[in-house]
Amino acid sequence: MxxxxxxxxxxxxxxxxxxxxxxxxxxxxxxxxxxxxxxxxxxxxxxxxxxxxxxxxxxxxxxxxxxxxxxxxxxxxxxxxxxxxxxxxxxxxxxxxxxxxxxxxVSDAGPINVANDKGKLLAVAEEIGLPVPRFFRADKMEALLAYARRLGWPEKRVVVKPPVSNGMRGLRIIDESLDLKRSFYEEKPTSVLLKMNDLQNILGESFPALLVTEFLPGEELTVDALSAGRLTVVPRTRDRITSGITFDGTVKEDRSVIDYSERLSRKVCLKYAFGFQFKLDGEGRACLLESNPRIQGTMVLATFAGANIIYGAVKHALGEEVPDFEIKWGTRILRYWGGLGIREELLCAL
Missing domain, CATH: 3.40.50.20 (Rossmann fold)
Structure with missing residues (x-):
């Protein structure tokens, strides 16, 4: 070859x-x-x-x-x-x-436009009957507060985030029970938790549109997917997350998440390597959060599990046939910090 x-x-x-x-x-x-x-x-x-x-x-x-x-x-x-x-x-x-x-x-421009916009994607998912969190779009604080109240705030947490972003940029969880003094002494300054007054001080009365959604309390699941003549869908848990990156996760044969992902992939017409994020609601249902219509940061776990989605995307781009994968469910990734030692005459890898 x-x-x-x-x-x-x-x-x-x-x-x-x-x-x-x-x-x-x-x-x-x-x-x-x-x-x-x-x-x-x-x-x-x-x-x-x-x-x-x-x-x-x-x-x-x-x-x-x-x-x-x-x-x-x-x-x-x-x-x-x-x-x-x-x-x-x-x-x-x-x-x-x-x-x-x-x-x-990469997928065509139309599908990318939908997949990159969380609001548009949730609307499509809702249209085909997939579970999604309740969501609204607001560009003024008055509207944001009204939608938050409809979602149960201040008694319940709510989530705000930009429709188009990645890597947790702009994500905040509004929680009025937040103990700021305890957080100051006990937590690193990287929390996404915030009180509504703080959000108001940051955003002011008007701002680029944000999604306001209900908070889902359950575990997170990521799907690594490949559309290359046939669909390959590999869900995985996110058991430990640091700065938006999975440090501990396991490939999981969740048939409902596989079904949701297949239906949404076909509806949006996504191609090559891409992914979805799901989170469980209070009743244990997997609800769609967003899509990454590109290679995802921990997609290598699918490779470890026998489904090399990344190389499959290369083969499909070349017009070559991609085989069926035998996925080894239960495969786990445990990530750690590595590094490179760089000198003029030597490169050392951890």
């Missing part, structure tokens, strides 16, 4: 090592040369990928031309995006990459 070059964007992301592991340990035993890109010049991908380029931010007018230039120079066969902010741009400009011989493993 031919060797090939794969470009991975966002190569400074926490999940880059898992992405590279999945490419290097592919089920075809294919030799893959990796090119990393990132907005930071000293991103870890510089030391992990075979080649590396610092490129402008996706909202820069030079972003697209810079990425096209890298693909042309490196003879990139497949581009794998890991950065939410660039997905819409790449989806709209696929043809320009294809003209260079580079396949972009």
């Amino acid at each position: 031919d060797n090939l070059t794969v470009l991975v964007t966002g190569s400074g992301a926490p999940g880059i090592k898992g992405t590279l592991y999945s490419l290097q340990n592919n089920f075809d035993h294919r030799k893959i040369r990796t090119v990393g890109t990132d907005i930071r010049k000293d991103a870890v991908g510089r030391y992990l990928c075979d080649s590396f380029y610092s490129i402008p931010r996706p909202n820069s007018e030079d972003y697209l031309s810079s990425l096209l230039s890298v693909c042309k120079k490196e003879h990139v066969a497949v581009l794998l995006p890991q950065n939410t902010a660039e997905l819409s741009i790449l989806a709209r400009h696929k043809q320009e990459f294809e003209d260079l011989g580079t396949a972009v493993a």
